[in-house]
Amino acid sequence: MSAKSRKIVDVLNGKTISPPPLWLMRQAGRYLPEYRATRAEAGSFLDLCYSPELATEVTLQPIRRYGFDAAILFSDILVIPDALKRNVRFEEGHGPRLDPIDADGILKLDGKDVLKHLQPVMEAVGRIRGALPEETTLLGFCGAPWTVATYMIAGHGTPDQAPARLFAYREPKAFAHLLDTLAELSADYLVAQIDAGADAVQIFDSWAGVLGEKEFSEFAIKPVRKIIDSVKARRPQAKIIAFAKGAGLFLKTYRQATRADAIGLDWSVPLAFAAELQKDGPVQGNLDPMRVVAGGAALDEGIDAILQALGNGPLIFNLGHGITPQADPEHVTRLVARVRGENR
Amino acid sequence: MSAKSRKIVDVLNGKTISPPPLWLMRQAGRYLPEYRATRAEAGSFLDLCYSPELATEVTLQPIRRYGFDAAILFSDILVIPDALKRNVRFEEGHGPRLDPIDADGILKLDGKDVLKHLQPVMEAVGRIRGALPEETTLLGFCGAPWTVATYMIAGHGTPDQAPARLFAYREPKAFAHLLDTLAELSADYLVAQIDAGADAVQIFDSWAGVLGEKEFSEFAIKPVRKIIDSVKARRPQAKIIAFAKGAGLFLKTYRQATRADAIGLDWSVPLAFAAELQKDGPVQGNLDPMRVVAGGAALDEGIDAILQALGNGPLIFNLGHGITPQADPEHVTRLVARVRGENR
Numbered sequence: 001m002s003a004k005s006r007k008i009v010d011v012l013n014g015k016t017i018s019p020p021p022l023w024l025m026r027q028a029g030r031y032l033p034e035y036r037a038t039r040a041e042a043g044s045f046l047d048l049c050y051s052p053e054l055a056t057e058v059t060l061q062p063i064r065r066y067g068f069d070a071a072i073l074f075s076d077i078l079v080i081p082d083a084l085k086r087n088v089r090f091e092e093g094h095g096p097r098l099d100p101i102d103a104d105g106i107l108k109l110d111g112k113d114v115l116k117h118l119q120p121v122m123e124a125v126g127r128i129r130g131a132l133p134e135e136t137t138l139l140g141f142c143g144a145p146w147t148v149a150t151y152m153i154a155g156h157g158t159p160d161q162a163p164a165r166l167f168a169y170r171e172p173k174a175f176a177h178l179l180d181t182l183a184e185l186s187a188d189y190l191v192a193q194i195d196a197g198a199d200a201v202q203i204f205d206s207w208a209g210v211l212g213e214k215e216f217s218e219f220a221i222k223p224v225r226k227i228i229d230s231v232k233a234r235r236p237q238a239k240i241i242a243f244a245k246g247a248g249l250f251l252k253t254y255r256q257a258t259r260a261d262a263i264g265l266d267w268s269v270p271l272a273f274a275a276e277l278q279k280d281g282p283v284q285g286n287l288d289p290m291r292v293v294a295g296g297a298a299l300d301e302g303i304d305a306i307l308q309a310l311g312n313g314p315l316i317f318n319l320g321h322g323i324t325p326q327a328d329p330e331h332v333t334r335l336v337a338r339v340r341g342e343n344r
Numbered sequence: 345m346s347a348k349s350r351k352i353v354d355v356l357n358g359k360t361i362s363p364p365p366l367w368l369m370r371q372a373g374r375y376l377p378e379y380r381a382t383r384a385e386a387g388s389f390l391d392l393c394y395s396p397e398l399a400t401e402v403t404l405q406p407i408r409r410y411g412f413d414a415a416i417l418f419s420d421i422l423v424i425p426d427a428l429k430r431n432v433r434f435e436e437g438h439g440p441r442l443d444p445i446d447a448d449g450i451l452k453l454d455g456k457d458v459l460k461h462l463q464p465v466m467e468a469v470g471r472i473r474g475a476l477p478e479e480t481t482l483l484g485f486c487g488a489p490w491t492v493a494t495y496m497i498a499g500h501g502t503p504d505q506a507p508a509r510l511f512a513y514r515e516p517k518a519f520a521h522l523l524d525t526l527a528e529l530s531a532d533y534l535v536a537q538i539d540a541g542a543d544a545v546q547i548f549d550s551w552a553g554v555l556g557e558k559e560f561s562e563f564a565i566k567p568v569r570k571i572i573d574s575v576k577a578r579r580p581q582a583k584i585i586a587f588a589k590g591a592g593l594f595l596k597t598y599r600q601a602t603r604a605d606a607i608g609l610d611w612s613v614p615l616a617f618a619a620e621l622q623k624d625g626p627v628q629g630n631l632d633p634m635r636v637v638a639g640g641a642a643l644d645e646g647i648d649a650i651l652q653a654l655g656n657g658p659l660i661f662n663l664g665h666g667i668t669p670q671a672d673p674e675h676v677t678r679l680v681a682r683v684r685g686e687n688r
Contacts, residue, residue, distance in 0.1 A: 159503060166637050169634060169635060212612060249613065249614055268557075268593075271557060288509065294514050304555075
């Protein structure tokens with residue numbers, strides 16, 4: 001336990017803090033010149049993820065520049081498929097590529113070396129925690145099984161993850177096994193991150209929005225609940241944020257059914273509804289990342305609307321999705337100051 | 345007025361019909377061998393859209409094969425930008441391309457020749473109506489201004505239409521002008537389709553789901569309401585279906601605020617919520633198109649769930665988005681029979 005209180009952990013415990021603490025999804029990223037410099041030093045994108053030294057450096061860069069209330073481990077949701085030998089690679093301008101998996105491949109997945117493969121990540125977590133200011137929360141993360149599975153099946157991103165939806169209809173047993181496998185490995189991975197120094201963790205389900213009702217329950221809720229139950233059984237103090245992008249109509253159920261400590265909201269969630277969700281517990285979000293690119297009045301108005309609607313309850317201020325490479329770092333300076341009440 | 349009743353028009357007038365009438369979004373499309381044959385005869389995709397003879401042929405193909413309760417004019421939502429000289433072209437495997445427009449370009453848009461340019465479409469509508477069985481509804485359509493604008497600004501499709509969202513923040517006046525222009529032209533276009541023989545029309549807002557709250561109100565609701573008001577002021581009997589894909593949490597407001605006669609639902613809308621929406625008026629949807637690709641139990645279960653939840657109110661059975669090229673035509677045969685109670 002730290003002597004100084006960590007605001008984001010406090011919010012995750014249900015506390016309302018004014019002004020709200022903040023961090024930005026993908027805050028260590030290509031919009032920062034110092035990130036691009038470090039990225040150029042590393043070999044591949046995965047080399048950067050697996051270098052404790054470089055991953056630590058890029059994780060700390062936005063903290064040095066902006067003093068966010070949380071650092072989030074620099075890594076990728078596809079390190080688990082990579083550890084499962086799915087030949088993950090990141091090609092410039094093309095997004096991730098993997099060897100597509102079939103039902104037979106799923107049955108042959110062997111997770112026994114996954115944590116060993118991911119040991120450099122845990123080393124990075126330890127280094128980051130050691131280097132961070134006492135009051136800064138350190139977040140670990142993983143991809144949600146559904147989202148990770150969509151990439152494993154298609155072998156790349158698609159507009160609506162139709163290949164995984166189709167696979168799940170055609171091969172329900174193999175697909176359930178894949179989600180189970182990913183849930184177990186993800187829980188172990190999050191526990192290891194917590195043990196290495198993460199104060200809390202986030203589960204990213206970026207593709208939750210393409211699911212029908214029954215599939216949302218089976219593919220988005222069930223495996224995330226499994227992860228949360230498993231992590232909390234072993235680390236009862238662990239705090240978990242679940243972010244199901246595009247889950248709109250399912251969000252109320254999602255929070256209750258997954259037992260996440262906080263839920264992340266994308267920018268399409270109306271603020272009056274977000275305030276309803278906040279009555280059940282902390283929320284995180286939900287500024288449109290394009291407002292950060294635009295800057296000016298579009299940025300200020302978006303920030304103010306969130307603070308007004310959600311500022312009187314437990315809120316972690318954040319974007320509704322990751323910050324994009326085209327965002328001007330000066331706009332982020334403006335955002336941080338405005339959330340903190342320094343230029344309102 | 346026709347001697348025989350057209351079931352889909354009846355549902356649009358609030359009637360409950362059992363079994364529900366059905367058609368499929370993109371029912372005239374690449375999954376059909378006869379479509380691919382006609383497509384090969386035409387030059388470009390737009391040549392096909394603008395050939396009254398060929399557009400009539402492909403519109404009628406799925407009616408001959410399946411006896412759907414509605415034919416939908418074969419065309420594309422980008423014919424209006426094409427008529428506005430935005431250099432629209434369809435490259436195999438790449439989706440649509442246009443010359444991206446900027447604020448100056450928007451102010452220079454000149455709609456005076458649009459209806460003249462689209463005259464072949466109206467000729468196709470007349471031919472189709474003449475060739476259709478008396479009891480088959482003929483649907484016209486247009487793209488919603490927001491969705492059409494996203495393509496006009498980016499010059500192509502993108503994963504979350506970030507270019508248009510950004511443009512709207514940066515150039516709110518020019519963007520409002522673009523939406524206004526598109527709404528006016530779309531209303532004129534729909535009136536012309538109705539006059540040419542369309543029984544009802546659908547407005548497709550495929551990208552409504554990427555909007556924040558205020559933007560949904562300004563970009564998705566307001567222009568569609570404007571179209572509907574304009575069409576109904578001139579053709580009071582006109583029936584209009586509005587389909588805002590991904591609009592989840594906004595759907596209740598969307599129906600009320602646009603005054604659409606029926607709303608289309610994508611496959612992510614939970615059926616209990618769809619039944620709530622149906623209390624306010626007819627709904628259309630919402631089978632996951634991947635269930636049609638999968639066939640078998642996945643197809644049957646999806647159909648049965650919709651019929652059970654929504655079959656006792658005004659329902660037009662449809663998919664939650666367009667049928668995909670990989671769908672097996674035999675699965676569509678099975679779907680039609682099952683909806684009509686012939687193999688349940």
